[in-house]
Amino acid sequence: MASKKPVKKNQPNKANKSSKTRQPSKLGLWVAGARLRTLPLAVAPVAIGAGAAAGVQAFDLWLSVAALSVALLLQIGVNYANDYSDGVRGTDDFRVGPTRLTASKLVPASAVKRAAFISFGLAAAIGLVIVLVTQSWALLALGAVAIVAAWFYTGGKRPYGYAGLGEVVVFVFFGPVAAAGTAYIQIGALDNNSLVGGAAAGFWAAAVLMVNNIRDREQDALAGKRTLALKLGARGSKIAYALLVLLPFALLVPFTMLYPATWATWLTLLFALPLVLIVSTAKTVGERLLALERASYGALAYGILLGLGLYRISNLF
Numbered sequence: 001m002a003s004k005k006p007v008k009k010n011q012p013n014k015a016n017k018s019s020k021t022r023q024p025s026k027l028g029l030w031v032a033g034a035r036l037r038t039l040p041l042a043v044a045p046v047a048i049g050a051g052a053a054a055g056v057q058a059f060d061l062w063l064s065v066a067a068l069s070v071a072l073l074l075q076i077g078v079n080y081a082n083d084y085s086d087g088v089r090g091t092d093d094f095r096v097g098p099t100r101l102t103a104s105k106l107v108p109a110s111a112v113k114r115a116a117f118i119s120f121g122l123a124a125a126i127g128l129v130i131v132l133v134t135q136s137w138a139l140l141a142l143g144a145v146a147i148v149a150a151w152f153y154t155g156g157k158r159p160y161g162y163a164g165l166g167e168v169v170v171f172v173f174f175g176p177v178a179a180a181g182t183a184y185i186q187i188g189a190l191d192n193n194s195l196v197g198g199a200a201a202g203f204w205a206a207a208v209l210m211v212n213n214i215r216d217r218e219q220d221a222l223a224g225k226r227t228l229a230l231k232l233g234a235r236g237s238k239i240a241y242a243l244l245v246l247l248p249f250a251l252l253v254p255f256t257m258l259y260p261a262t263w264a265t266w267l268t269l270l271f272a273l274p275l276v277l278i279v280s281t282a283k284t285v286g287e288r289l290l291a292l293e294r295a296s297y298g299a300l301a302y303g304i305l306l307g308l309g310l311y312r313i314s315n316l317f
Contacts, residue, residue, distance in 0.1 A: 047303040048307045051310035058188075063134070064186070077120045171203065271301060
């Protein structure tokens, strides 16, 4: 009579133990929730605005750092707010890609919401200091609108992100508003270079959101989230993405004609052209995540190089 093989009762425990060791730390979860790959989108327009201010010899390091802090905190805040709102709505139940804090239940929803409002509160506090220092009282209203827009992207009863308006609002606030605002608090007036350069940064930011929504198109359809990518369809959204990535270079033409010091910004075509190819041919989530990350870095390179080019104007004329 054959003897039975002994059952290894400790095997499940080992499996559970190994799965626990793979769990990210609390800090790691919060860092992931902040979505660091999107933060260059906050830096790019500020770099352009600071460069425009330097071009007319009005650069102020402290004000530039303060403007950058506000932009970064708003970006982090909207990322946490998006995580919270999509999580409690159930939208993220259909998601693929990076872990969401709320939907995964790894972090309480209330804590994610609190993190969003802490980020918005810190941004508002720094913004208030800027207003007090520069006496630019009109910026109070602009800051309030920016925070409201950040929350209602996916929050509230009728979030505009669910109606296909996300790219438009991202273009405005992470483009002309951020760049021209940075220049304004230093120059004391609206600056055309920061407005046009900010529009270029805005197109980059909208492109990042577009590829994110292309990645989630099928899942958003299941959740009832009518993003622009879903409305345009597979082919239309890819064409829109290509336009958003390439339009910054159309705006770069007059810059390089007027200010040859900005020519180095054309090097970011090395980011843009492969991105169009990747998104137009992508079949997997990983490829679209790669495009999202590289578009974010492309925006950063564009913003820094254009900002440096505008800064050099003061040394040439």
